[in-house]
Amino acid sequence: MLEADNLECVRGERRLFAGLGFKLDAGELLYLQGRNGAGKTSLLRMIIGLLPPEAGEIRWKGQSIRSSGEDFRADLCYLGHLNAIKEELTPLENLLAAAHLADETLSEDDALDALEQVGLAGREDLACKYLSQGQKRRVALARLVKERRPLWVLDEPFVALDVAAVDWLAGIISGHLQRGGLAVMTTHQLVGIAAGTVRELKLS
Numbered sequence: 001m002l003e004a005d006n007l008e009c010v011r012g013e014r015r016l017f018a019g020l021g022f023k024l025d026a027g028e029l030l031y032l033q034g035r036n037g038a039g040k041t042s043l044l045r046m047i048i049g050l051l052p053p054e055a056g057e058i059r060w061k062g063q064s065i066r067s068s069g070e071d072f073r074a075d076l077c078y079l080g081h082l083n084a085i086k087e088e089l090t091p092l093e094n095l096l097a098a099a100h101l102a103d104e105t106l107s108e109d110d111a112l113d114a115l116e117q118v119g120l121a122g123r124e125d126l127a128c129k130y131l132s133q134g135q136k137r138r139v140a141l142a143r144l145v146k147e148r149r150p151l152w153v154l155d156e157p158f159v160a161l162d163v164a165a166v167d168w169l170a171g172i173i174s175g176h177l178q179r180g181g182l183a184v185m186t187t188h189q190l191v192g193i194a195a196g197t198v199r200e201l202k203l204s
């Protein structure tokens, strides 16, 4: 469903990678690995269509993501390494706003349920600026609880999470894969995620 052929990435003066390819089908997980600066985030940005490759092509359901545009974006959920939450808004407001921006329907009850699942019950109405780093990360990750778009692209999703939250997130990603979803993620910590197939791609 997601395929990349012969990708080349140049940032500034440096060629980060060339001739890179992969194939990912329903229920499969792709881990991107590599040292700091190897180009993992750059590759994720290519996959979501924000960074055009110097050469090569990425296809979703057989069609180039450059021509599938809106159809591709409707199937995509991207979580960056920054939390992309508004500090002045509460967790509940942030979650509802994120759903609205993504053109998704999310009821207040579902949002409250998601926040409870990420351990933020009792903090729903507190401005995010008063939350800890890990709690802010949990607000961002709460989006995934009700997320049913098939392709998840996650940049360092486990950063700042405690052991219990790492387990919780691994379970959420496993559930997505078991429903036939796909996930691409960067990580510096290999976390055990139950998946039909786990692929690893190392950028050097």
Ligand SMILES: Nc1ncnc2c1ncn2[C@@H]1O[C@H](COP(=O)(O)OP(=O)(O)OP(=O)(O)O)[C@@H](O)[C@H]1O
Pocket (backbone or CB within 6 Å): 011, 012, 013, 016, 034, 035, 036, 037, 038, 039, 040, 041, 042, 043
């Ligand atoms: N807009 C840009 N212009 C020039 N160089 C850039 C630009 N964006 C990124 N780079 C460079 O590209 C390289 C790869 O960056 P990238 O963020 O993709 O690495 P990464 O593998 O995700 O690293 P990390 O593990 O530290 O998050 C870095 O050397 C970075 O400085």
